[in-house]
Amino acid sequence: MENWLANKSIVIIGGTTGLGFSAAKAFVRNGANVVVVGRNPENCLVAELHLGNTARAKQGDATHPQTALDAIQLCIREFGSFDGLYHVAGGSGEKFGDGPLHELSLEGWNKTLDLNLTSLMLSNQAAIRTFMGMNKGGSILNMSSVLAHAPAAQHFANHAYATAKSAVIGFSKSIAASYASKNIRVNVLTPGIIEGLENSTEASDKFIKSKQPLDGGRYGLPNDLDGISVYFMSDYARFTTGQIFTVDGGWEITDGQY
Template identity: 30%
Template sequence: MFFNGEIVVVTGASQGIGRAIATEFASYPVTLILTYNRNEEKMNHLLNELEQSGQAKVYAYKVNIGNEDEVKELFKTVKTKYGKVDILVNNAGITNDGYISMMSNKKWDEVIDINLRGTFMCTREAVKQMMSKKSGAVINISSTSGVFGSKAQTNYAAAKGGMISFTKSLALELADYNIRANVVAPGFIDTSMTKSLPKDMVADVLKMIPMKRFGKPEEVAGIVTFLASQKASYITGKTFTVDGGLING
């Protein structure tokens, strides 16, 4: 068994990759705390589904990951009601694409605040609890855009690339406390984000992917739960791309 009784926090869990990660964790006997910001209806639907089919005790909280007070309140609540966090998955993220010559400060700041600053704040609050237990795992969901860049996504690529460097330093800092930190960097995954891409762009992208298809959210969730488990107890500071071979090396 991968898990038994752990306290797991997954941010941005109402849809897409976050939803798949939540569903994967819910198949184990854990206490699962999920966050969402806008999609309350989708989160309620997910909660009903997991209560019927999963083994986990599942709870959801509306949190703006870019708001420090809300993040602190979340982790205070988790500690008081359920116990100290064992596993944190920083999945919450947004895009707001545009060419650099036309990108406003607001557009830049919004993406950095949620994707990078939000990851920092959630991790800071979670590892305070993990350090006292001298155990834990942090998995940060980045992107292949953060590995090799992406046109018209300087803000997103900067945030996701920053998450990778952040995690490498985090792994070094927390190794003495038996806390591991790793990154999963998905490529093109079949979510609402990729469904909005123009057909000609999709065709061009598929030509670049050796496996000639987009990934499934469940294919990302599998490696996340592996890295969170004791099966990966000697893995830290690493970045794993899930991209059908798009990045080779």
């Protein structure tokens, strides 16, 4: 395969498991240097082992202000450049009290927004400041969710999560507009429901099968997003910014059977 990302050095926030780790492997296969950031030290070790000598792993909490900046500085120190940021970190706030609005706790709201939105603002801010400081362009890719714009009330009524993922789109378009003249590109991926869902039930599994009917009807897999994430980090996307790209197995255009 052609090295789409030769000479690119990329930081992935949330890059030691799931979607982020799958992307990291694809980036390395395509010639990139990567720094992956994860909360769990063991996952960091495993990631570094798997990814080889053009990758570094750093332990850190994405909601802490210094985490992304430290990772970007590590990237520059180790690989001499910083060309792209992929922000994947986030997740369900159910255990904190996210849920339908009539049951949603204030802690659930705050923690879910912190996990999915504040962390992303911090990493994007660190990337923008670095690109501007180096007087160069670059690519930012942010992670939203199909639930931001195509809800499914019966099985996926986590309203703080939907709010955060919707806000990722507004935030990304807004900063894409502000920094396009500096050749900084900002785009968004909205995946469907990915395997490994917490609290899945037989009913929700059945619903997913009918709502995401492509490829036999199934949950999304982390590597379903690899191709498009490589594209957005590459020079093939040099004239593309402020775009939302959905990889959802047909979720958005399918009824789904309850």
